[in-house]
Amino acid sequence: MLLGAGFYGLQLWGGPGPAKQNISVTVPEGASLSRAAGELEKAGAIRSAQQFVFFAKIFGGGEAIKAGEYRVPARLSAADVLKLLQGGRTLQRMVTIPEGTPSIIVYETLMKADQLTGEIEVPVEGTVLPDSYAYNRGDTRQSVLDRMQKAMVNYLAKAWERRKPGIAVNTPLEALTLASIVEKETGKPEERRTVAAVYSNRLRQNMMLQADPTIIYPITKGKPLGRRILQSELRAKNDYNTYTMTGLPAGPIANPGRASIDAVLDPETTSALYFVADGTGGHVFADTLEQHNANVQKWYALRRSRGEM
Structure with missing residues (x-):
């Protein structure tokens, strides 16, 4: 009879759990094993808090559980639930910042992120490294933003160390600024170094960058x-409009990704000074204004054939 009871107990501990689907359970900071077991039972991850505590004290090895939010897979045994809590393998959520995201949208993304807490200010443009960042329930928005900004500081420092000699930018901030323009000008990875080269050539010749x-x-x-640029906006004089000033704008216009930073610090070797859309999502490049004007006319003709003009 005792043998049968022992076998039944082991089945309760090591056999499939009651959860019919994946569930999330939060173990509060400082919670005892009994408190955690109560939360697990309420969520349906285990059958009995009392039994869980009993068997955990016998088979659990005495290792402490860790606070946090956990995803308990369907049918996970009570024994494995305890291992999950002892290992601290908490449920991690992700927030993704695509390449070229401006800081105002970084701010809005973090403010909308599920289960983050606290307030932040809009980060300085160009200080966030686009990537996917993991976080736990209850983390502060500021802590996630701090990691995003530290990642940019670290990546930019390493990229600057391996920059190509003779490039057109003189400081890491200038590199970020130009990289943000490259990021906005092309969505084709294979074009980044050529676009970076065009703008680098223009900087060296003291030409206006003329980046929309x-x-x-x-x-x-x-x-x-959301609309065409107005002529008044094209002529506007400010610290960013590269149609009315030579050199770089006052600072980045977005948060550039690694590839655009690398492109600026190691641009393609080319004498191209112009580029225009080619109708495929990419661009056609030209060394002279005459060549460029011909390419522009081809682009206009293509747009007219599409009914866009």
Whole structure:
């Protein structure tokens, strides 16, 4: 009879658990094993808190459980639930910042992120490294933002150390600024180094960069304009409009990703000074204004054939 009871007990401890689907359970900071067991029972992860505590004291090895939010897979045994809590393998959520995201949208993304806490200010443009960042329930928005900004500091420092000699930018901030323009000008990875080279060539020749995204930035802080640029906006004089000034804008116009930073610090070797859309999502490049004007006319003709003009 005792043997049968022992076998039944082991089945309760090591056999499939009662959860019919994956569930989330939060173990509060400082919670005892009994308190955690109560939360597990309420969530349906275990059959009995009392039994869980009893068997945990016999078979659990005495290792402390860790606070946090846990995802308990369906049918996970009580024994494995305890291992999950002792190992501290908490449920991690993700927040993703795509390459070229302006800081106002970084702010909005963090403010909307599920289960983050606290307030933040809009980060300085160009200080966030686009990537996916894991966080736990209850983490502060500021702590996640701090990690995003530390990642940018670390990556930019390493990238700057391996920069190509003779590049057109003189400081890491200038590199970030130009990289943010490159990021906004092309969505094709294979074009980044060539676009970076065009703007680098223009900087060296003291030509205006004439980058459309720099017109838009003071108007929307990097959000989509949603319409054509007005002639008055094209002529506007400010610290960002590269149609009315030579050199780089006052600072980044977005948060550039690793590839655009690398492109600016190691641009393609080319004499190209111009580029225009080619109708496929990419661009066609030109060394002379005459070549560029011909390419522009081809682009206009393509747009007219599509009914866009």
